[in-house]
Amino acid sequence: MSEQLTLYLHKLSPYSQKIELALVEANAPHRAYQVDIFNKPEWFASKVNPVGKVPAVTYGGPNVDPEDPSPLSAKIAESNVVLEFLADIYPDSGLLPKDPILRAKARFFMDATTKHVEGPFYAFIRGLESYDNTLKGIEFIQGLLEEGRDFAVGDHYTIADACISPHLAGLKIVIETDTGKFPVGMGYKLGEELKGPKFAKFMKYVQGMLDRPSLKQTYDEESVITLFKTRFTERVQ
Ligand SMILES: N[C@@H](CCC(=O)N[C@@H](CS)C(=O)NCC(=O)O)C(=O)O
Structure with missing residues (x-):
């Protein structure tokens, strides 16, 4: 069974959409959680992305409520970094060529x-x-x-x-x-x-x-x- 992947996003954020596009193109199972970036919940910066921006993902660890992410999951942010990460965990998706x-x-x-x-x-x-x-x-x-x-x-x-x-x-x-x-x-x-x-x-x-x-x-x-x-x-x- 693959690891859990949760995407924290805002629906109108172009940076978030980059990640959604890659996930859809790779047909990658994931959970999406909408963050209200105009009224950010306190836990988001302290538990997911210290910079407080979307997109961010949690990967691995137990399947938990996205509002209370597990300390056991990896937290990854910055859209281009997340894109590279997705290409790494889905090496057969074509998200990055083999050559x-x-x-x-x-x-x-x-x-x-x-x-x-x-x-x-x-x-x-x-x-x-x-x-x-x-x-x-x-x-x-x-x-x-x-x-x-x-x-x-x-x-x-x-x-x-x-x-x-x-x-x-x-x-x-x-x-x-x-x-x-x-x-x-x-x-x-x-x-x-x-x-x-x-x-x-x-x-x-x-x-x-x-x-x-x-x-x-x-x-x-x-x-x-x-x-x-x-x-x-x-x-x-
Ligand atoms: N360089 C970042 C930019 C991310 C970014 O600016 N996200 C905006 C939404 S489009 C955000 O979260 N803004 C909320 C804030 O700055 O508090 C990336 O590529 O992920």
């Missing part, structure tokens, strides 16, 4: 996503910088994609795809609804840039990721749009 070169490429893709897309993209949504760095990051990611392939690396869904997909879903919202603290129209303008021939390979990859059943199963677009609209309301006119 060491492709494994390195998947890790490089994750690192590039975190540094060059995630950071600039959320800075843009928050109205802290223009979309120039986001576009540069997307160009960098596009350069890593191989023509004619559906996935970030190799010919199978990996943690590299899980790492970027929630951000691609957020990007879709921004370019289709212009929601964010950036000056009015900049979300649409970013969309126009991305729809040009220069970004055709990236946009094909985006569509493939957004069409996956795992994405649809783990994502509530309307609620994320509402969250974006309420969190990112004061706009530069």
Whole structure:
């Protein structure tokens, strides 16, 4: 029998969704516990993740109430670390390829996503910088994609795809609804840039990721749009 795995998440957190995607793609049995991140229970930081953020997982130990995790289970946090962990405990899932070169490429893709897309993209949504760095990051990611392939690396869904997909879903919202603290129209303008021939390979990859059943199963677009609209309301006119 496999070890118990409990995922602590928030339904609208892109970092949590990375883990849900990997779990669904690996068909991995697990229990999910929703943490109210706006009113966090005291036990969460003291017993699960000292940093107090989702996602986090407990692994192993007895099957207990998620609100009272066992000291015998391992506690693992940071979405990219958890993704690697899932690939380790499900070595036959394809979450990481077997080939060491492709494994390195998947890790490089994750690192590039975190540094060059995630950071600039959320800075843009928050109205802290223009979309120039986001576009540069997307160009960098596009350069890593191989023509004619559906996935970030190799010919199978990996943690590299899980790492970027929630951000691609957020990007879709921004370019289709212009929601964010950036000056009015900049979300649409970013969309126009991305729809040009220069970004055709990236946009094909985006569509493939957004069409996956795992994405649809783990994502509530309307609620994320509402969250974006309420969190990112004061706009530069
Ligand atoms: N670098 C972290 C970021 C996690 C993160 O920022 N989680 C947010 C939700 S999207 C959170 O838990 N916020 C609650 C808080 O900071 O108190 C990761 O990749 O796991």
